[in-house]
Amino acid sequence: MTGEAASLSLDKFLLTQCPSFHKSSTYYPTPYLFNGHLQTGYASMYKEKSPDVNYERELLQLKDGGQLSLDWTKPLNGTQDPSQPIAVVLHGLTGGSHESYVHGVLEKLVQADYRAVVMNARGCADTEITTPQLFNGAWTEDLREALAHVQAKIAPGTPMVAIGFSLGSNILVKYLGEEKEDTPLHAAISVANPYDFLSCNTNLDDGFFSRHVYSRAMSGNLKGLYARHPLMKKHSDIDPAQVMAAKTIRQYDGACTCKVFGYTTVNNYFRDASSARFIEHVRIPLLCVNALDDPIATAKYIPWEEIQINPYVILATTDYGGHLGWFQNLSAERWINQPLAEFIMAMFKAKVTTTCE
Structure with missing residues (x-):
């Protein structure tokens, strides 16, 4: 990205490059899902998948003898460009690449000829464990190894943007705070993070x-x-x-x-x-998205002050949406898919040329 957009602050970049986050754009929940409990309940039952999102699985052997799986999206045109930007996805508690909230975002990326890889945590998404260990919200070493592996498989300098949902978003933000400038990621998104x-x-x-x-x-x-x-x-x-x-x-x-x-x-x-303790140390552009009526990732425990003092982080909130819901229209489609995809694709194009001041 060149010209005026290249020197925009993160908040101005978001407003100019991602139309769904503009002040004139408003999220209205599905009429019959009018509060956080209803949105959350519906999200737990919503299983819609995109026919355009298909995976090729790779098993990653970890240094401690454990194992996780990486599900790489297949391109719609049948050809894979190793220099094409890539999104790295972390799912929520006991979830995986099959989740509807994962499919919703990846559908838009795949349709735009981008690629993604979903990191399925130990034991999740039909991944067999090889040691008596699963995962937890504080354990970031698996993500660290997975990112190093992904980086080694793609062309040097290829933009990588990560997105985490719920538990996955907490792991992602904690990792970013631990790594500071040393992460191979160019930008990230935290969705429905419980933080504390x-x-x-x-x-x-x-x-x-x-x-x-x-x-x-x-x-x-x-x-x-x-x-x-x-x-x-x-x-x-x-x-x-x-x-x-x-x-x-x-x-x-x-x-x-x-x-x-x-x-x-x-x-x-x-x-x-708790990633709230680490978010002030994040040193890449990070978009955090939370619904204020989320009954699980409670709004009053969002680290408001820590986000405010960190120019690398911007928080976008909606009044409604529940936990991983954000359903709109009578047909109950996920509104959140479009703005998340917009930010990822904008960061693919901008790489790290936006300022964080």
Whole structure:
């Protein structure tokens, strides 16, 4: 990108290069999904996939003996250009490349002849584990290895933009704060990030509805993932009965996550995992998108001040959207797909020529 756009600050770049984020553009939720709970519930059931998004799987062997899978999108025209910019995608809790929120964004990138790779976490998306370890919100080493692997497979200097959803967005932001200027990524997007694990989980536990619906559902997904991998039962510090008895995220993390990763308490794990502590150290353009009525990634725990003091980070919020919802129109299509794709493609073209002042 040359000329005036090349010297724009991040916020002005967003407004000029991404029409969906302009002040004149407004998100209106689907009439029958008029609050965060309804949007979140519908998102959990919404399974639509794009016929244009197809993958080629690669298994990545990690340094510690573990394994994750990389799902590379197939080009619609049948040819792959190694110098073509690439989006790296991190899914949400127990998700994968099959998720509708992943397909929605990748459809627009693939249709524009761009490519992407989805990093499926250990044990997710039918990826077998090779050690008795899954993942957690604080563990960034797998992402670090995956990015190094992707970078080695593409042409030197090829723009890479990462996008993370929910748990994946927290891992991504924590990683960016740890790496500062040393990441191979040129830009990133955080979507529905919980930021503060301790506060968000306490908030879930304190509410009768949130504890018995959201926390129970997420712990159920985690237990299902644990049960699908018999190798996890071979971890000497884990009591499988205690894991399967968990009814909340906190109980699951106490029975499994803390034991696998050596945390003395659940609170210590939650504190370590919170990307809110790292976001002020991010040194590449980072767009954060959150819905203010998100019942899981609660708005009051967004690190407002830390974002405000970091010129590399910009926060875009919507009044509605729930957790990974953002459905609009009577047909309940995801509004968020277009603005996310706009930012990724704009950053592909701009590379790192925008200023962050």
